[in-house]
Amino acid sequence: MTALKALYGGTFDPVHYGHLKPVEILANLIGLSKVIIMPNNVPPHRPQPEATSAQRTEMLKLAIADKPLFELDERELRRDTRSYTSETLREWRQEQGPTQPLAFIIGQDSLITFPSWHDYESILGNAHLLVCRRPGYPMAMKDEAHQQWLDRHLTNSADDLHRTPAGKIYIAETPWFNISATLIRERLQQGESCDEMLPQAVLRYIQEKGLYQ
Numbered sequence: 001m002t003a004l005k006a007l008y009g010g011t012f013d014p015v016h017y018g019h020l021k022p023v024e025i026l027a028n029l030i031g032l033s034k035v036i037i038m039p040n041n042v043p044p045h046r047p048q049p050e051a052t053s054a055q056r057t058e059m060l061k062l063a064i065a066d067k068p069l070f071e072l073d074e075r076e077l078r079r080d081t082r083s084y085t086s087e088t089l090r091e092w093r094q095e096q097g098p099t100q101p102l103a104f105i106i107g108q109d110s111l112i113t114f115p116s117w118h119d120y121e122s123i124l125g126n127a128h129l130l131v132c133r134r135p136g137y138p139m140a141m142k143d144e145a146h147q148q149w150l151d152r153h154l155t156n157s158a159d160d161l162h163r164t165p166a167g168k169i170y171i172a173e174t175p176w177f178n179i180s181a182t183l184i185r186e187r188l189q190q191g192e193s194c195d196e197m198l199p200q201a202v203l204r205y206i207q208e209k210g211l212y213q
């Protein structure tokens with residue numbers, strides 16, 4: 001059996017424990033030996049981040065330096081157009097061949113908006129979706145057609161993910177982490193502590209560079 005490979009895309013402005021901890025638990029649950037973390041360059045659906053792509057990448061490097069589970073992929077930084085996940089996964093699938101099991105990791109909030117993503121059906125054609133729970137967001141889709149789409153693809157079998165190349169959605173029983181980059185940016189701007197929310201090395205970098213003031 002070929003090991004499942006997982007890509008974890010995000011804006012990471014900045015990276016925090018709400019990104020890292022659920023995914024470490026997910027990796028244990030389903031037997032992932034690597035998670036490839038990938039910052040976007042031009043988020044397709046939100047304003048440009050406060051930190052530059054280079055700064056967000058630097059923070060990711062600091063965050064994963066002592067975590068062998070993670071490696072970094074900078075491919076989206078090499079494109080100046082919108083960082084569409086469908087394009088990235090098409091390219092990754094071509095590199096990995098048609099039978100390699102591939103997955104894209106998202107949080108529960110991203111699952112809810114997923115049907116509005118560019119060419120979203122093709123994403124499942126190229127990868128599974130692995131979903132981590134997140135507090136404050138519904139588990140059901142906004143409309144019936146999208147709920148039926150979700151139900152058609154859902155699996156609760158980790159074996160399914162390892163045995164098939166793409167097309168399944170797995171909602172992992174990961175714990176809730178009530179942390180967001182928005183909350184961190186707001187707290188930093190108000191001079192409030194964020195010590196428990198992100199790695200110390202990332203916090204030091206933010207302070208050194210005067211980010212999110």
Ligand SMILES: Nc1ncnc2c1ncn2[C@@H]1O[C@H](COP(=O)(O)OP(=O)(O)OP(=O)(O)O)[C@@H](O)[C@H]1O
Pocket residue numbers: 009010011012013017018019022105106107108109110132133134135177178179180181182183
């Ligand atoms: N606390 C969390 N629990 C589970 N998933 C999360 C959490 N925070 C972020 N994610 C997921 O990580 C991925 C990258 O998220 P992103 O970089 O936008 O972080 P964010 O905290 O949501 O940022 P912002 O507050 O700036 O919107 C997304 O798929 C998102 O759903």
Ligand SMILES: O=C(O)c1ccc[n+]([C@@H]2O[C@H](COP(=O)([O-])O)[C@@H](O)[C@H]2O)c1
Pocket residue numbers: 008009010011012038040043044045046083084085086110116117118
């Ligand atoms: O391709 C799209 O249309 C699309 C729309 C929304 C989000 N994404 C990707 O989903 C990942 C999580 O997004 P975000 O904004 O929550 O960090 C990140 O890799 C984004 O580039 C992709």
